[in-house]
Amino acid sequence: MPLEKSTVDGKELTLPRFYDTVYTLDQVIDVDYYLPGCAPPRDLILNAVGAILEGNLPPKGAVLSPNKSLCDDCERNDSKPEKLAISEIKRPWEVLIDPEECFLAQGIICMGPATRTGCGERCIVANMPCRGCFGPTDQVYDQGAKFLAALGSIIDTDDEKEIEKIVDTIVDPAGTFYRFSLPSSILRRKRMEAIK
Amino acid sequence: MSERITIDPITRLEGHGKIEIFLDDNGDVERAFLQIPELRGFEQFAVGRPVEEMPRITPRICGVCPTTHHMCSTKAVDAVFNTPPTPTGRKIRELIYNAFQFEDHTLHFFFLGGPDFVVGPQAPAAERNILGVIGKVGLEIGGQVIRARREARDIINYLGGKVIHPVCGLPGGVSKGLDEEHRVEFLEVAKSSIEFAQFALKIFDDIVLKNKDYVDIVVGDAYQLQTYYMGLVDENNKLNFYDGDVRVVDTKGKEFCKFKPDEYLDHIAEHVEPWSYVKFPFLKKIGWKGFIEGEDTSIYRVAPLARLNASDGMATPLAQEHYEQMFEVLGGKPSHHTLAFHWARLIETLQAAETMKLLLEDKTITDPNIRQIPTNTPNEGVGIVEAPRGTLIHHYKTDERGIMEEANLIVATVHNSPAIAMSIEKAAKAFIKGGNVSEGLLNMAEMAFRPYDPCHACGTHSLPGEMPIIINVYDRNHELVKRLKR
Incomplete structure (x- = not known):
C-alpha cells in the first residue's frame, strides 16, 4: 500500500496525505472571478483574458458567463411545447435521439433548466443532453435542488403512484443532478455515517 | 557534501511527480526514485453511475487526452451491452480518434518533449519550452503548429461536441453524423495534416538526426532500457490505434503473447x-x-516506440517508409533506445493523418445509420484503445440495469511506470557525478521521462494541474542547503 512515509534502502520517502472531503476552490482560498465550464470554452477564456488586458473586469466575485439558463439560448427551445409533460424517463442509450426536439420533451434528462449558459450548447449540438458542467445561475444556490424542482413541474401526472413509477425510472439522481456541484451544494458530500 | 536532491514537481508533462535523488559519499547517484504524489479515485466514484455516463465522466481524468478516455470508455460500454457500433458509427469514431492522435502527438513534440532537442537539453530553463521552440524555428512555423492542431481539433469539436471532454459516444455508435459538406472540408484538413506530419519528421531529421551529439545521446547507454513491448495490432499485426488485439513482444522482438481485451487480467x-x-x-x-531490465525482466513498455516494436509495421504507406528508416538507423528491431520514442511518435502522427484521409475519402462515412440500440442485458465489458501514451484499458461491471458496480482502469502511463522509474534512475546515475548538480544535468535526468510523454493524472486517475518543480538539496545532516524553483 502506498504510505505517507516509507523507507527504501535506508532512504526516507514521503507522499502527501489525502483529505476525506472535496472542497470547492472558494472554500479554500479567496476567488476573484469564476470562469465556468468543464472545460471553460475558448471564447469565454478569450473574453476573460481580453477583459483583464483592457482593465474592464466586472465587480469581484462575478461569474464570467451570462446569468441565464441554457434553455434560454438552446436552439431546441423553439420545439419545446408550451407545457412540457413527460410520462416516462429514457436513458440516452435506450432511444434514437431526435436531433431537433428538446431532450426533456423526449423524456431524456437534460440539466439545461438548472444550468448557466455560455457554452454554446456544444453538447446539445452534438445531440447529447446537458449534464450541468457550467453550474447554476447566480440566483440558484443548489443546482441539484433546482433541477429537482424543474423535473417535478414537468412530470405529467398528479397520481402519487404514477409519480413514483416515473421517478423510479430515474437512475442515479445524486450523480446526475449534482455531478458538478456537490461540494458547493446544501448536501455538500456523502454522509460519513453512510460510508462507515 | 550534498546527499539528497528532490525535483518537485517535474515539468513538461501532464500530471504531478517528484524525483528524489540520493547521492553516496562520492557525490555519485546511489538511488533515484520517481514518486507520483497524486490519486484521483475514479474507480471508486464510478460505482453507482449509469454505465452510459462513464464516457462523459472518465474524460475528466485528463485535460490533455480526454478523447482517448471517451473512446475507450465508449468501447467498454459497447462491450457491457455486447453491442458493437454500426459500420458508420465506427468510422466516425475512428476519424475522431485519429484526429486526436495527430493533434496530441503534435502537442507533445512541439510543446512538451521537443524543446529538449530543438532548444538543447542544457539550454536555460526559460528557453526550454514552446516559446523557445518558436524562437528557434521561427514564428511562421510556430503558427503552422498551432493551426495544424486547431484544424484537427475542430474535427473533434464538430463530431464530438467539445474537444475537451467529447460527448458523442453511445453503445452501438455515436450521437452525431457527418454530412457531405463537412466530409469534403475535413478531407482537406486530412491532406494538410499529412503534409504537416511529414514536415515535423523533417524538422526531427534536421535538428536531431543530423546532429551527431544528439544521435549519440539517442543511441547512448544512459537512455537505453531493455524491456518487453506492448501495443494494439490489427489482423495483419499492423499498428492500430482504435482497435485490435494486444500484442506483447520480448526483449528480442519475438511475440510473447497476443490477447483479446477481455483476457487482459490473465496477462x-x-x-x-x-x-x-x-x-x-x-x-x-x-x-x-x-x-x-534485460532478458529476465517482466517489465514491459507501451506508447510509440513500444507500439512500433510490438507490431510488424505501420498500417499506412508513408508512415511505413519512416518506420523502416528508423529501425535501420537505430540498428534493428526492437529498439531499446528510450529517446527514440520521440521519433516513433512523429511516425505515428503521420499514420494518424493518413488514416484520417482514408476514412474521409470513403463516402459511406456520411451514412445516416450511425447508431444501433442495445437489446442485451448489460453486464460486464472491457474496452482497449491505444492512447497516445500507451495501451488504455477500461473494464466495467454493472448490474442488470447497467448501473456501475465495479471499475478497473489501467491507464497508459501506468504500464510505463516501472520503466520510467528505472529510466530516471539510470539517467541520474549517468549524469550526476561527484556531487555536481547543475540545472542542465537535472534536466538530463528529466529527459528520461519526457519521451514517455507521461500523463500522471491518468496514471493515478488523479487531478491534472500544474507541474512546477522544486529542487531541494540536502546535506548529510538532512539540512536544506539549496532550493531551486521553476
Missing part, C-alpha cells in the same frame, strides 16, 4: 510500492521480478 498484474501512488504493472505469466 497483466499490478505491483504496489509504498513510495508512490502509481501502481507498477508487469507480465503476470513471468511474475514480478523487481525493477530490472
